[in-house]
Amino acid sequence: MPKYKKVAELIRERIKDNTYSVDEKLPDQNSLAEEFSTSRVTIKRALDLLTTAGLVYTIQGSGTYVKRNALLQAQSSIQIGHNVGLTTAVRDEVELQSKTIKFNVRFPDEKEQQQLMIDKDTPVYHYQRLRILGGKPYSLENTVVPVHTIPGITEEVLKDSVYRYIRGELGIIFGDNRQIVRAAKPNELDKTYLACKEDDPILEVEKVMFLKTGTPFEYSKVHHRFDMVEMSFINQDS
Amino acid sequence: MPKYKKVAELIRERIKDNTYSVDEKLPDQNSLAEEFSTSRVTIKRALDLLTTAGLVYTIQGSGTYVKRNALLQAQSSIQIGHNVGLTTAVRDEVELQSKTIKFNVRFPDEKEQQQLMIDKDTPVYHYQRLRILGGKPYSLENTVVPVHTIPGITEEVLKDSVYRYIRGELGIIFGDNRQIVRAAKPNELDKTYLACKEDDPILEVEKVMFLKTGTPFEYSKVHHRFDMVEMSFINQDS
DNA sequence: CAGTGGTCTAGACCACGCA
DNA sequence: GCGTGGTCTAGACCACTGA
Numbered sequence: 001m002p003k004y005k006k007v008a009e010l011i012r013e014r015i016k017d018n019t020y021s022v023d024e025k026l027p028d029q030n031s032l033a034e035e036f037s038t039s040r041v042t043i044k045r046a047l048d049l050l051t052t053a054g055l056v057y058t059i060q061g062s063g064t065y066v067k068r069n070a071l072l073q074a075q076s077s078i079q080i081g082h083n084v085g086l087t088t089a090v091r092d093e094v095e096l097q098s099k100t101i102k103f104n105v106r107f108p109d110e111k112e113q114q115q116l117m118i119d120k121d122t123p124v125y126h127y128q129r130l131r132i133l134g135g136k137p138y139s140l141e142n143t144v145v146p147v148h149t150i151p152g153i154t155e156e157v158l159k160d161s162v163y164r165y166i167r168g169e170l171g172i173i174f175g176d177n178r179q180i181v182r183a184a185k186p187n188e189l190d191k192t193y194l195a196c197k198e199d200d201p202i203l204e205v206e207k208v209m210f211l212k213t214g215t216p217f218e219y220s221k222v223h224h225r226f227d228m229v230e231m232s233f234i235n236q237d238s
Numbered sequence: 239m240p241k242y243k244k245v246a247e248l249i250r251e252r253i254k255d256n257t258y259s260v261d262e263k264l265p266d267q268n269s270l271a272e273e274f275s276t277s278r279v280t281i282k283r284a285l286d287l288l289t290t291a292g293l294v295y296t297i298q299g300s301g302t303y304v305k306r307n308a309l310l311q312a313q314s315s316i317q318i319g320h321n322v323g324l325t326t327a328v329r330d331e332v333e334l335q336s337k338t339i340k341f342n343v344r345f346p347d348e349k350e351q352q353q354l355m356i357d358k359d360t361p362v363y364h365y366q367r368l369r370i371l372g373g374k375p376y377s378l379e380n381t382v383v384p385v386h387t388i389p390g391i392t393e394e395v396l397k398d399s400v401y402r403y404i405r406g407e408l409g410i411i412f413g414d415n416r417q418i419v420r421a422a423k424p425n426e427l428d429k430t431y432l433a434c435k436e437d438d439p440i441l442e443v444e445k446v447m448f449l450k451t452g453t454p455f456e457y458s459k460v461h462h463r464f465d466m467v468e469m470s471f472i473n474q475d476s
Numbered sequence: 477c478a479g480t481g482g483t484c485t486a487g488a489c490c491a492c493g494c495a
Numbered sequence: 496g497c498g499t500g501g502t503c504t505a506g507a508c509c510a511c512t513g514a
Binding site for chain 2: 070181198202215232233236
């Protein structure tokens with residue numbers, strides 16, 4: 001682990017155990033550089049990490065301060081980018097299952113061509129899966145994946161995790177993803193598989209996943225039961 | 239503007255106008271340093287910016303490459319952190335209005351105390367506003383703000399923009415915000431003010447806004463008409 | 477093994493906050 | 496004007512890729 005990350009980790013510990021407490025000013029960068037036997041540039045990089053993580057803020061000419069809400073963020077070690085995700089309103093010990101409703105290969109429609117940056121003659125996998133948590137269905141996935149980007153998807157793979165297959169078996173590295181979230185009315189499939197009543201809303205998530213190289217490799221629309229899933233995220237300041 | 243930002247901006251231009259095209263390798267950092275009459279460290283910082291912005295990716299030992307989907311991001315100049323927001327499914331020329339339904343001062347309930355990090359004796363403003371776009375109501379805000387953090391809110395301020403008041407009049411700097419998004423059934427207020435039918439879903443956004451210092455200054459729950467608002471965001475890779 | 481990106485240093489100068 | 500953070504440099508060493 002590079003030194004600037006180590007230093008950031010050490011300072012994070014100090015914030016967590018109140019060595020540097022909320023609203024307090026940290027020692028100046030020169031002092032920190034001396035204490036950690038490093039250069040000021042390295043200290044600056046460490047503090048930048050902590051700033052991005054939402055633990056501290058700096059005022060040029062004044063100093064570096066611990067944020068009022070730092071302790072909320074200080075628990076886990078430094079991980080940025082992982083700040084968005086689905087939260088199921090359920091405990092951990094519950095069993096997660098998948099049931100494949102549909103699995104075939106076809107050509108993409110226009111929207112899929114555009115989102116996946118492929119032409120109309122590029123074959124895609126198309127599958128629908130029902131996700132079940134503790135015996136209760138909670139979301140219905142509808143996914144399209146270009147065959148030439150992620151080859152070798154089988155019903156076996158779908159029973160487990162597709163992402164684990166991509167990362168583990170194929171050794172492919174993920175990149176960004178773009179999502180759009182809406183509220184929607186349930187369609188016939190939702191009523192059938194998610195046991196939605198006529199007036200139960202759906203949380204719809206439309207998503208495009210990219211590889212590190214910027215190649216889109218998955219376009220999906222997922223319908224979630226409104227009473228089992230919510231999405232949370234953090235907006236960084238600019 | 240610092241040099242590393244200028245360099246980043248110049249490289250972004252080159253990607254945009256195809257001087258460096260998709261999937262292509264950029265010149266190595268030493269060459270770039272020479273060309274821009276700067277040091278390699280500065281080039282590295284510029285490339286880091288572009289990486290964060292999703293335009294390029296690097297492979298140690300190999301080089302820096304333009305992402306396949308770089309052009310989508312290359313249009314606007316470099317702005318990170320602004321990647322999450324509400325999108326109204328409407329054009330620009332339409333008029334935006336606010337109608338204040340309720341405005342008073344009271345003490346916070348338990349949830350509000352916790353979210354705003356205040357105790358039960360700290361007075362808060364509480365207001366509800368209907369947002370109207372081109373004559374059509376599209377969202378209903380329910381907002382709580384501690385009086386001692388943002389003093390001087392009036393009905394006049396509510397008619398305009400509260401954020402403009404905070405930033406402009408009070409000169410206070412915003413920081414992060416945390417949001418949770420859900421689908422929900424409409425309540426009586428929604429039916430009255432948003433003209434929701436019984437089976438029209440609601441997109442509910444619960445949000446806490448923080449100052450740069452980490453002090454929470456606003457806790458809100460906003461109900462959006464499902465057919466007028468969606469939320470989009472980008473997840474960075476880690 | 478040559479080329480490339482990732483990290484680190486010591487020292488310098490600038491911009492800003494604050495008294 | 497002093498103390499602080501923000502930027503920049505030249506040079507060095509290391510880690511990794513790929514021929």
